[in-house]
Amino acid sequence: MKAVILDGIVLGLGFGLLGVGMTLVYGLGGVLNLAYGEVAVLAAIVVAQAMAGGIPTALAAVIGVLAAASTGLLLDLTLMRPVYRQSGGNKVLLGLLLTLGVAFVIEGVLTWRDPLGALSINVAGKPISILGVPLAVGSVWASVIALAAAAALLVFFGATIFGRAVRSVIQDELGARLVGISPALVRAVIFALSGGLAGLVAVTQSMTAPLTVNAGFNLTVTALIVSVVGGLGSVAGAFLAGVLLGIVDSVSAYYIGRYITSIVLLGAAVLTILVWPRGLLGGGQG
Amino acid sequence: MLEVSTLAAGYLGQKVVDGIDLAVRPGEAVAIIGSNGAGKTTLFRAIAGLLRPMAGRVMLDGRDVTRWPAQRVAQAGVAYVPAERHLFGGMTVKTNLTLGAYPRRPDRETLESVFEIFPVLRERLQQRAVTLSGGEQQMLAVARALMGRPRLLMLDEPSTGLAPKLAKDAFDALVGLKGTGVTLLVAEQQVPLALSVADRGYVLENGRITMEGTPHELDQNPEVRRAYLGVG
Ligand SMILES: Nc1ncnc2c1ncn2[C@@H]1O[C@H](COP(=O)(O)OP(=O)(O)OP(=O)(O)O)[C@@H](O)[C@H]1O
Ligand SMILES: [Mg+2]
Numbered sequence: 021m022k023a024v025i026l027d028g029i030v031l032g033l034g035f036g037l038l039g040v041g042m043t044l045v046y047g048l049g050g051v052l053n054l055a056y057g058e059v060a061v062l063a064a065i066v067v068a069q070a071m072a073g074g075i076p077t078a079l080a081a082v083i084g085v086l087a088a089a090s091t092g093l094l095l096d097l098t099l100m101r102p103v104y105r106q107s108g109g110n111k112v113l114l115g116l117l118l119t120l121g122v123a124f125v126i127e128g129v130l131t132w133r134d135p136l137g138a139l140s141i142n143v144a145g146k147p148i149s150i151l152g153v154p155l156a157v158g159s160v161w162a163s164v165i166a167l168a169a170a171a172a173l174l175v176f177f178g179a180t181i182f183g184r185a186v187r188s189v190i191q192d193e194l195g196a197r198l199v200g201i202s203p204a205l206v207r208a209v210i211f212a213l214s215g216g217l218a219g220l221v222a223v224t225q226s227m228t229a230p231l232t233v234n235a236g237f238n239l240t241v242t243a244l245i246v247s248v249v250g251g252l253g254s255v256a257g258a259f260l261a262g263v264l265l266g267i268v269d270s271v272s273a274y275y276i277g278r279y280i281t282s283i284v285l286l287g288a289a290v291l292t293i294l295v296w297p298r299g300l301l302g303g304g305q306g
Numbered sequence: 307m308l309e310v311s312t313l314a315a316g317y318l319g320q321k322v323v324d325g326i327d328l329a330v331r332p333g334e335a336v337a338i339i340g341s342n343g344a345g346k347t348t349l350f351r352a353i354a355g356l357l358r359p360m361a362g363r364v365m366l367d368g369r370d371v372t373r374w375p376a377q378r379v380a381q382a383g384v385a386y387v388p389a390e391r392h393l394f395g396g397m398t399v400k401t402n403l404t405l406g407a408y409p410r411r412p413d414r415e416t417l418e419s420v421f422e423i424f425p426v427l428r429e430r431l432q433q434r435a436v437t438l439s440g441g442e443q444q445m446l447a448v449a450r451a452l453m454g455r456p457r458l459l460m461l462d463e464p465s466t467g468l469a470p471k472l473a474k475d476a477f478d479a480l481v482g483l484k485g486t487g488v489t490l491l492v493a494e495q496q497v498p499l500a501l502s503v504a505d506r507g508y509v510l511e512n513g514r515i516t517m518e519g520t521p522h523e524l525d526q527n528p529e530v531r532r533a534y535l536g537v538g
Contacts, residue, residue: 181408188394188405194356195392199408199454200380 023153024274025267030159032266033166034225036259038239039246040173041217044210047190047253049104051115055095055122056218057239062126063088063219064139064231077141085219092215095122096208104207123236130233139222140230158227165224166259169217173255186210190253241282245289251299260300307332307489308353308384308458313362315352316513321360322348323513330458335480335490337500339524339534340510346493347389349510350462353491354386355379366458381409385456389463391447395436399427402435402446406453419486420449423479441472445479452488459483460491465499477503497534501525509534 042056067084071077099122103115130137145157177183188196189206196203221239225231246265250257265285272284292299308330316322323345330336340346351357353364355376364372371379380386394402403420404412421428424445430438435446444464451459464480465473473496480503484490494500501507501521509517509530517527524530 181404181411184397184401184405185408187397191394191396192392194376194388195394196405197356197376198354198380198386198388198392199405199450200377201405201408202375202377 022151024270026151026153026155028267028270029263030155030163030228030266031270032263033163033170033259034221034228034262035242035246035266035269036250036262037166037169037217037224038221038243039250039262040170040255040258041214041221042240042243043247043250043253043258044186044255045214046247048186048210049100049115049207050111051100051103051119052112052244053095053214054116054119054240055126056119056214056243057236057241058123058126058130059088059091059215060218060222060225060239061130061231061233061236062091064222064226064235065130065134065137065233067141067223067226068137068139069134081141081223084222085216088219088222089212089216092218093208093212095119095215096211100207100211104204123240127234127236134233137233138230139226141223141226143227156228162224162227165220169220170255170259177255182209187253242285245285247299248289249292249299251302254299254301257299257301307334307367308491309363309365310353311363311365313349313352313364314360315348315357316360317348317357321513323352323510324361326362326515328508328515328518330489330491332457332489333487334505335484335492335503337504337507337521338491338493338510339495339497339500339507339530340493341495341533344510345513346510347462348513350386350388350460350491350493353379354384354460356386380454383455383457384460385451385454385458386460387447387451387462387464389466391443393435393443393447393450396434398432398434399438399446400431402450403427403453406450408454412453416453416455420452423452423482424449440467441469441476444468444472444476448476448479452483456488458489458491460493462493463495464492465494465496473499497530 042053045051045053063084066087067080070080070083099118103111103118106114143158143161147154147156148160177187185196185201186206188201189203193203222231246258246261249265250261265288268284268288269281273281310326310328313326314321314324326349338346348357352359355374355378359372363370366382366384371382394405403417426442427445427449430442435443438446464476468476477499480490484503492500492503501524504521506520507524508515517524
């Protein structure tokens, strides 16, 4: 049982890292970025190709994260502009359609150019024992990176002026403009950050299992579920929800079967919307 | 400091205010009075950059800021406090004040001067803005605006939602502000209150300025007395 929970936490930290990039963009601009998972896959393929080209793994990972961040920034500066000018239902719908289009394009191009593409980062070493449970070195590394990213994000949003400015745009965009904050600048930074986080997810996930070229859809759906459960625009909420969902996932896989986990996770999201519409920590406070 | 000339603004191609000429000199307190729907808020939004003017110019310290977005106008030293306040409701009073100083860090001195004007806020620092009373929220809105050390403070209906006693207090606080060198532009329906703080006033009717004068002149004007003071 202890091993199952610990596995869940490892999985959940990955979920949290995955969800946080989605939830920030959603909280800020009301855009559900359906291309989010594909950006992660794009980063994975960039890293894989760089490694195949003889670039050291760490450097390749940095290149992948930067490529993903640039993709996010590019999206914000081009396709997302008309979305921000809309409001209400139109905004949501246009955002969904455009990012879905981007997802199709990225997936199409990647599977065409590299149908068997996959990223697998092998972290050498004997399993590390944590609370008496042996964990693969890759899992430990992935968890440490996720925790470090969570800490960095919390400091950024909690203790820097710009981080607070981001939260203020989530809460009241007009109020933010009145104190001199540019929502366009904030959104561009967050879209780039979100892309970079997608890239980081690609790197950490490939430390535990290969990330294949067709993984995008699953990543997007998982990120969506984590955002919903964690609450609109909340960093702490995303990681909290990630860990909870990771434990739920791992426990239900152990006691019922792997086939059931997607449904259990979706169920958790539905339940959250019904009983706790703002999510665990929603509303831009965390 | 602020010079507005032949300004027109409105919504969906329809002009709501038109041919507005007004000037505010440094250190002055100027009131815009006018009944519901006269266009006071529209005029303020156009000056603050929230609404793109259809014609005319807005000059700030000799710089043409007419087509600047609101955030840029704010950084240039104009703090606009709308009647709806637009506070960051889920954040603490302290964070609201901190953000008022954006992009700088809030400095002690400004914070202290703000607490001097609104002492209650010091006791509410850790309270979330939504949980404040209406009057306290209005104080926080003005305080947040002051944190940016604005050169021009524009207040739209600072008495909104306040009981008469609180509205009076709010305006007393404004009188206090006048001594600190802030330039004030206030839109207010409650004409006696507005005239009590102002050095000069404009009357806005159906989107046009119909009168300008000192509080005394406006107070003595038969038109103003009939339309806004219920006398006559
Ligand atoms: N967003 C909008 N879209 C269309 N028309 C608007 C909009 N906002 C205001 N108006 C119209 O513009 C006119 C002036 O409104 P405005 O809010 O500027 O008046 P006001 O002087 O501030 O009134 P009040 O004292 O009631 O606040 C009104 O006729 C109003 O219906
Ligand atoms: Mg108004």
